[in-house]
Amino acid sequence: MLRINETRLLNDLKELARIGATADGGVSRPALTPADIESRRWFQAKIAEAGLDYSMDGAGNQSAILYSDPPSEKRILAGSHLDSVPNGGRYDGSLGVLVALEALRALKDKGITPSVTLEAVNFTDEESAIIGLMGSKAVVGQLTAADFERSRVDADELTRRFSALGITRQSMLAATRADVLAWVELHIEQGTRLESAGIDIGVVNAIVGIRSIHVAFRGEAAHAGTKPMELRRDALWGAAAFVLRAREFVMENFSPGVVNVGIIHAKPGAFNIVPAEVYCALEFRHGADEEMDEMEADLIRLLEECAAEFDLSVTYEETPPVIPATMSESVMRAIERGAEALGYSHQRMLSFAGHDTQNLAAIAPAAMYFVPSVGGISHNPNEFTSDADCVNGANLMLHTLLELLTDLA
Numbered sequence: 001m002l003r004i005n006e007t008r009l010l011n012d013l014k015e016l017a018r019i020g021a022t023a024d025g026g027v028s029r030p031a032l033t034p035a036d037i038e039s040r041r042w043f044q045a046k047i048a049e050a051g052l053d054y055s056m057d058g059a060g061n062q063s064a065i066l067y068s069d070p071p072s073e074k075r076i077l078a079g080s081h082l083d084s085v086p087n088g089g090r091y092d093g094s095l096g097v098l099v100a101l102e103a104l105r106a107l108k109d110k111g112i113t114p115s116v117t118l119e120a121v122n123f124t125d126e127e128s129a130i131i132g133l134m135g136s137k138a139v140v141g142q143l144t145a146a147d148f149e150r151s152r153v154d155a156d157e158l159t160r161r162f163s164a165l166g167i168t169r170q171s172m173l174a175a176t177r178a179d180v181l182a183w184v185e186l187h188i189e190q191g192t193r194l195e196s197a198g199i200d201i202g203v204v205n206a207i208v209g210i211r212s213i214h215v216a217f218r219g220e221a222a223h224a225g226t227k228p229m230e231l232r233r234d235a236l237w238g239a240a241a242f243v244l245r246a247r248e249f250v251m252e253n254f255s256p257g258v259v260n261v262g263i264i265h266a267k268p269g270a271f272n273i274v275p276a277e278v279y280c281a282l283e284f285r286h287g288a289d290e291e292m293d294e295m296e297a298d299l300i301r302l303l304e305e306c307a308a309e310f311d312l313s314v315t316y317e318e319t320p321p322v323i324p325a326t327m328s329e330s331v332m333r334a335i336e337r338g339a340e341a342l343g344y345s346h347q348r349m350l351s352f353a354g355h356d357t358q359n360l361a362a363i364a365p366a367a368m369y370f371v372p373s374v375g376g377i378s379h380n381p382n383e384f385t386s387d388a389d390c391v392n393g394a395n396l397m398l399h400t401l402l403e404l405l406t407d408l409a
């Protein structure tokens with residue numbers, strides 16, 4: 001059975017971890033900073049060393065290419081991102097790019113010419129140093145000039161970072177592709193579900209949608225000593241009841257969906273005043289849009305119940321949602337067939353974090369799979385995935401690509 005070269009893959013991981021290395025064992029390579037640029041040069045050199053073709057598009061997305069003969073009009077893409085969060089871990093994104101590169105090298109080593117051209121891709125700015133999922137957004141035509149206005153770096157800095165790479169805002173906006181036949185991404189899980197179930201591979205069936213709601217409970221400010229308890233209209237009582245009941249409610253009715261209240265401000269905010277107004281930032285995530293509609297309706301009903309119980313009023317305002325991305329059944333099956341051929345246990349699961357795959361899903365059959373993260377630690381220098389799981393992930397990438405090629409033959 002065809003396998004990847006383990007030593008070469010693990011050595012790549014080690015070498016790449018030296019670029020932007022932090023003292024505590026992590027890496028810091030925010031998009032288009034000198035460390036990220038260095039990792040891009042390293043990737044390009046690895047591609048040349050492997051005798052693969054190289055290209056970079058107008059969004060700065062880099063590709064290793066293994067051509068079919070003759071070169072096919074459409075291509076199968078695999079990959080992830082080499083940029084990291086500040087002081088992040090060595091595996092997030094990097095492993096996904098390296099296993100895609102390694103799969104192409106393994107095919108080339110065996111003298112295999114694929115029936116469809118294959119690309120191993122490094123997408124620009126996945127981790128939101130600038131815009132977030134920027135390179136993949138550009139490829140699928142979802143990047144707009146307005147996105148640059150919302151950039152986390154100022155306009156001059158953005159120009160500097162782009163010119164370091166030889167790209168511009170215009171080239172970014174023109175980087176749309178129509179030649180993607182399928183997309184597959186490996187990523188570390190960044191959670192503990194695989195580790196606790198003792199499963200090798202998580203086949204992602206959807207990347208969750210995210211809805212956020214600003215909520216304000218309003219009661220009446222009062223003297224915290226003289227106002228009798230039964231007459232108080234304490235806005236925090238309603239908010240507190242909601243936070244705890246929403247937790248129970250979502251666990252009981254919407255598992256594995258999640259809910260979070262991440263900000264609470266009580267006003268006027270004094271020891272001796274009953275809170276008149278409480279602002280809460282409410283966020284919830286689920287894999288299916290219909291479930292999210294239901295969750296939203298039920299959570300709003302719960303808000304109103306909690307307000308009524310404590311004689312409060314409540315208002316809420318939604319922010320633009322992130323729509324859940326459903327993964328392609330045919331690509332998920334290709335991953336599963338690959339896992340079975342290799343003897344890896346697998347289960348389907350949701351991705352609770354965002355990934356480039358959610359953008360690619362808009363233009364092509366797309367799916368992704370996870371390998372276990374020890375302790376679920378991620379966006380942290382202690383992020384760790386065992387060598388054995390990294391190797392499994394790479395062998396599975398190789399066999400997923402072979403399965404996709406067979407499907408298309």
Ligand SMILES: [Zn+2]
Nearest residue numbers: 092093126187
């Ligand atoms: Zn990532």
